Amino acid sequence: MKSRRQHLLSPFISAAMSVIPGFSTGVSTDSDIVVDSGSKKFTELHIPSQSEWRVEIPFQTVLKLNVVSGIAEIYGTELPNNVEMTFSGAKISIYAPQTESNTGCTIKYTTGIKKSNQSGMSSGSNGSENEITEYISEEESSMVQNINLHFVLESIRQQTNEGPRVMVIGNSQSGKTSLLKTLAAYALKMDRSPILVNLNPQEGVYSLPGSLTATPISDMFEVESTNGWGNTTTSGVTFHNPKQPIVKNYGFEKFNENMDLYKYQVSKLGVAVMSRLEEDAEVRQSGVLVDTPALTIKDFTIIENIVSDFEINMIVVIGNERLVIELRKKFRHKVNNPLNIVKLTKSGGVVEVDEAFVRNLQQQTIREYFYGTLKSPLSPYNTNIDFKDLVIYKTVESSEFNPSLAFLPSGDDFTPEVDDSDMMDEGNGNRKSNEFSLDKYYSKVEEPDASLLSNTILAITQLPANDKSAKNLMNTSVMGYAYVSDVDDAKKKMRILLPVPGTLPRNILIVTGIRYIE
Amino acid sequence: MAVFDQNKADLLSDFEQSLKELTFPALPVIENLTEIARENTDVADKILQLIKTRIAKSIPDHKLASLYLFDSIVKKIGPPYNILVGDEIFEIYSNSYLLVNDKTRQRLSNLFETWKNTKSKGSNSPLFPRNQMDKIERFLQQANKSKSGNEGDAYGSGSGSGPGSGFNTASSTAPSSTHTTPGSTPSLPNKPMLMDHSKSTLTNASLIKDIDTLIPFSQNKLRNNPSDSKLQERINALSKLRTLLASQNMSVKELQTIQDRLRNIMQQEFGSSGSSTPTGMNTIPVQTPVPVVATTIHSSLSSSTSPSQSNIANEFFNMLIASGLVKVDQSLIPGSHPKYELKFPRIIKTGSVGNSISSASNSALERLLYGAKNGLTGEIGKTSSNMNNINNNTNTNTNGGVVGFETLKNIELNKLNVDPKNLQKFISSNKPSSVSISLLYDSKPSKCGTCGKRFSDDENGIQKRRLHLDWHFRVNKRLSSNTSTTGGKGGIIQSRNWYLDGYDWVKFKDENLLEYSTNGADSANAMNSLSLSSSSKASTPTPGSNSNNPNSIDGLLLNDGRVPFVVIPTNETNMINKCQICQDQINATYDDDSGEWRWVNCIKAPGEGKNSRKIFHATCFLEANKKRGADGDLNVKVKREKI
Numbered sequence A: 001m002k003s004r005r006q007h008l009l010s011p012f013i014s015a016a017m018s019v020i021p022g023f024s025t026g027v028s029t030d031s032d033i034v035v036d037s038g039s040k041k042f043t044e045l046h047i048p049s050q051s052e053w054r055v056e057i058p059f060q061t062v063l064k065l066n067v068v069s070g071i072a073e074i075y076g077t078e079l080p081n082n083v084e085m086t087f088s089g090a091k092i093s094i095y096a097p098q099t100e101s102n103t104g105c106t107i108k109y110t111t112g113i114k115k116s117n118q119s120g121m122s123s124g125s126n127g128s129e130n131e132i133t134e135y136i137s138e139e140e141s142s143m144v145q146n147i148n149l150h151f152v153l154e155s156i157r158q159q160t161n162e163g164p165r166v167m168v169i170g171n172s173q174s175g176k177t178s179l180l181k182t183l184a185a186y187a188l189k190m191d192r193s194p195i196l197v198n199l200n201p202q203e204g205v206y207s208l209p210g211s212l213t214a215t216p217i218s219d220m221f222e223v224e225s226t227n228g229w230g231n232t233t234t235s236g237v238t239f240h241n242p243k244q245p246i247v248k249n250y251g252f253e254k255f256n257e258n259m260d261l262y263k264y265q266v267s268k269l270g271v272a273v274m275s276r277l278e279e280d281a282e283v284r285q286s287g288v289l290v291d292t293p294a295l296t297i298k299d300f301t302i303i304e305n306i307v308s309d310f311e312i313n314m315i316v317v318i319g320n321e322r323l324v325i326e327l328r329k330k331f332r333h334k335v336n337n338p339l340n341i342v343k344l345t346k347s348g349g350v351v352e353v354d355e356a357f358v359r360n361l362q363q364q365t366i367r368e369y370f371y372g373t374l375k376s377p378l379s380p381y382n383t384n385i386d387f388k389d390l391v392i393y394k395t396v397e398s399s400e401f402n403p404s405l406a407f408l409p410s411g412d413d414f415t416p417e418v419d420d421s422d423m424m425d426e427g428n429g430n431r432k433s434n435e436f437s438l439d440k441y442y443s444k445v446e447e448p449d450a451s452l453l454s455n456t457i458l459a460i461t462q463l464p465a466n467d468k469s470a471k472n473l474m475n476t477s478v479m480g481y482a483y484v485s486d487v488d489d490a491k492k493k494m495r496i497l498l499p500v501p502g503t504l505p506r507n508i509l510i511v512t513g514i515r516y517i518e
Numbered sequence B: 001m002a003v004f005d006q007n008k009a010d011l012l013s014d015f016e017q018s019l020k021e022l023t024f025p026a027l028p029v030i031e032n033l034t035e036i037a038r039e040n041t042d043v044a045d046k047i048l049q050l051i052k053t054r055i056a057k058s059i060p061d062h063k064l065a066s067l068y069l070f071d072s073i074v075k076k077i078g079p080p081y082n083i084l085v086g087d088e089i090f091e092i093y094s095n096s097y098l099l100v101n102d103k104t105r106q107r108l109s110n111l112f113e114t115w116k117n118t119k120s121k122g123s124n125s126p127l128f129p130r131n132q133m134d135k136i137e138r139f140l141q142q143a144n145k146s147k148s149g150n151e152g153d154a155y156g157s158g159s160g161s162g163p164g165s166g167f168n169t170a171s172s173t174a175p176s177s178t179h180t181t182p183g184s185t186p187s188l189p190n191k192p193m194l195m196d197h198s199k200s201t202l203t204n205a206s207l208i209k210d211i212d213t214l215i216p217f218s219q220n221k222l223r224n225n226p227s228d229s230k231l232q233e234r235i236n237a238l239s240k241l242r243t244l245l246a247s248q249n250m251s252v253k254e255l256q257t258i259q260d261r262l263r264n265i266m267q268q269e270f271g272s273s274g275s276s277t278p279t280g281m282n283t284i285p286v287q288t289p290v291p292v293v294a295t296t297i298h299s300s301l302s303s304s305t306s307p308s309q310s311n312i313a314n315e316f317f318n319m320l321i322a323s324g325l326v327k328v329d330q331s332l333i334p335g336s337h338p339k340y341e342l343k344f345p346r347i348i349k350t351g352s353v354g355n356s357i358s359s360a361s362n363s364a365l366e367r368l369l370y371g372a373k374n375g376l377t378g379e380i381g382k383t384s385s386n387m388n389n390i391n392n393n394t395n396t397n398t399n400g401g402v403v404g405f406e407t408l409k410n411i412e413l414n415k416l417n418v419d420p421k422n423l424q425k426f427i428s429s430n431k432p433s434s435v436s437i438s439l440l441y442d443s444k445p446s447k448c449g450t451c452g453k454r455f456s457d458d459e460n461g462i463q464k465r466r467l468h469l470d471w472h473f474r475v476n477k478r479l480s481s482n483t484s485t486t487g488g489k490g491g492i493i494q495s496r497n498w499y500l501d502g503y504d505w506v507k508f509k510d511e512n513l514l515e516y517s518t519n520g521a522d523s524a525n526a527m528n529s530l531s532l533s534s535s536s537k538a539s540t541p542t543p544g545s546n547s548n549n550p551n552s553i554d555g556l557l558l559n560d561g562r563v564p565f566v567v568i569p570t571n572e573t574n575m576i577n578k579c580q581i582c583q584d585q586i587n588a589t590y591d592d593d594s595g596e597w598r599w600v601n602c603i604k605a606p607g608e609g610k611n612s613r614k615i616f617h618a619t620c621f622l623e624a625n626k627k628r629g630a631d632g633d634l635n636v637k638v639k640r641e642k643i
């Protein structure tokens, strides 16, 4: 029952192009979106109950939609009725849940092109890449299992005083993140606020790509923002309630680019999350939802680490029967500390995302970090800074540290020589701290220059100035990110974009492998 | 096929919406709806049903508009509409006639005259069946007779419906006591039928008695028709009145005002059911209604709101009118705008229930007014539901019968009976019932019109919803004021905060981020004072980490969301300054918007002149002040000194 339709765009022309004052960087922001007020032609569409409207909106294209009647949700987050919502650079699925009346929902939508891209598209394009692709798909079975899983989690919350701690495993693009969003959104509707942990550094969740984060989901997702997450706190007011994550630096987008660092940061994030659960009864009762990169049985050590770091008591495997069997076998010993392993069938509606789309999403995520969303625009701050005032580290790639390791299958036979007991022990960490070596994780940059820094994202650590402890560097979290827009090797200066006005509040920075082009 | 049906369903629901917005005979709307009726004769029966329902259920002052629409459709289109309505025309006409004021009655009489001379479109047969027309004729004769019989009556003066009295006079000829049997000619009263006219008998107790008669009646009706929200609102309004009466001493004037509300509710009660009136109603025709507080809302309300919003606004108004908080005065010239007055019961001093209701109602109304004036559409719909919830709250307090969401959820989860030993089976094979699915949707029936968030109808939900709407209101106000003062999107100057460090994050409570936070409410009242931003406010100070907490440097902002700054005088030559407290150097920043040079994150030392160079970091100033205070209260607020 799939019918694919292509929509031609009406060529919108904007009378006035708005540019955020104070920033002549040529960055396009959401306010550059052409809003055609006169001749807007809305297409009305009925989504039958338990069906999903899948739509792919290119980055240059803007889709505006209204829920005219009925209930519509995006990954469990209900959309307001008769409110115009704007989407761009997104693949979204609007689902009409089963209700008493079972009448589905009706939406209307229209499309346009972002102003800033109208002139810039010179590459002989006929505009077809700006067309949205959309179709309706019947989704009863996969949504039913999501709802059932939600009820399982909610009964656990009801029956115990510790919420479920769930980890989702599946191939890339198997719908892990969508499932977790749905579960978190449903939990929210039960008046819960679970912590959403993102261990997939390819996506920045309330942060930038390259980070590992944990965020209590205490209010709705902002479905219109990049990847449908939303804002963290700002200096002013935001249209939606913001979220408050903790951010750990990893610095790469693939978990196996430096597995030592990855595992280390996962464990430190686990410590933070478990401590938060101790402190915060509401969050403890709501539980933890952990998103992961595409892990296979070859990455069992990582799976095992995550299970122990976050005291996981349920693993949900999406669409991989074999992995379920293997995991049940390997976790057989966990009888005293029950670990449920359940599987969900992969939703037919999981959209294939190509490499270019992932890149664009990452760029959009970074832009949103500095410039905010359409509904809550933010003003970042440009400043010049001398290298001499800074202590700069960079993340080591495994291949740099030990080239031979780079050729091993990811995760196989590669157990880092890390003394966990020492690392976990922050209180009296002096015992071995002199011997602790940064080599596997970070290296100090003695001569920063343009070739290293240009267009990179810098993680600003929480470390106070002149803290020289390697251990502290490993254990610190990220205070924020800066973007290096210009490097002057002669003057040994660089120009950086900061999210917050003022001087750089910390001087210990980590160069990440994440790049951004304004 | 399904798509076709859906289109029709949508069309009908649009039509129904438009009907609800048709509160006065607006020509364009009537013409438009007539056209829709013409183009969709395949669903003529359904369209007709919507109109009949609207005529029957709308409040008396709104009936004329839908009757005019009805008239327009049967005259301009004719078949099938006039044929379909056929034998019901008498009932529709007479039921409406009984409930409207004299002025409208005159219009209805005129309308009937036009029907006599109209032929069914495209034929030579009469518009409506002969026997029906005759019935109406006889009915009108009797009505006129009884009316003229009443005219000499001392109480007949209520028929005047000039400005300031239109709402209350609707019942002056008191047709609400009429025993109407569908399909038969009602016998109109030959004498004024409501008893106990003397003012001396009008007491709190007598009105409570009347309410006690009305409530069970309405509740019974609600049981038969549980989805009728209007009915629910009426019961709520009654309960509220009863609470007020039971707890207050009132002047005769106040009692009269209340009595008039009561009569209005009564009218609607029996107007839509066609059943008989309970006896024992105290009734006095009121010549001069006494609004305790009267505020005139300009009729620009309806024109300044977008269609979908104004619909919700109208529903809200209907409800307020029904509860007597808003008085409507409408000149019945087609196309004219009704005038509204607000009437706040002054009354409430004792009784916490009544008190909270009153203040909530007032703020809801104020918000409504604010929204109307400032074009902040979206607020209206929410205040409407807010109001609704307040009423429900009253209802809960009076009748004590709402099952909380938490209870509902627990019952349903227990029913699901998830086997912890076999979760896989449950996940793969459970067929969720519509009841369990509704936990995610309808069990929280109030959905925010702005963001889609749902709220339950229990006390917790009502409370949260109120805070939520207040929060939207504050945010919108701030966002819009930021925008308007600097003219454009660039006016909102705010930036992302730094993330918390591990320690602060572990100690952080997300309630400080949300609209339920009391901090938020405080700051709304203190627009001109300084306070720490939410993130640093919530982070617990720790020895050692306190002085270099990044958020205490950058998280400081004015409560309207701007970063504090000192404008550097144009004659100043030294742009570099220092903080008088920490002695750190402060560099100048150029602000493109204003063309000013500024020392950002700073405030001028209190009492210093315009050209003084004495400045502080805002944070340093706050810290210093805090230390001066007897306790280390984190929420200490410092009055922003005049600069």
Ligand SMILES: [Zn+2]
Binding pocket: B448, B449, B450, B451, B452, B453, B468, B472
């Ligand atoms: Zn809302």
Ligand SMILES: [Zn+2]
Binding pocket: B579, B580, B581, B582, B583, B584, B616, B617, B620
């Ligand atoms: Zn200072």
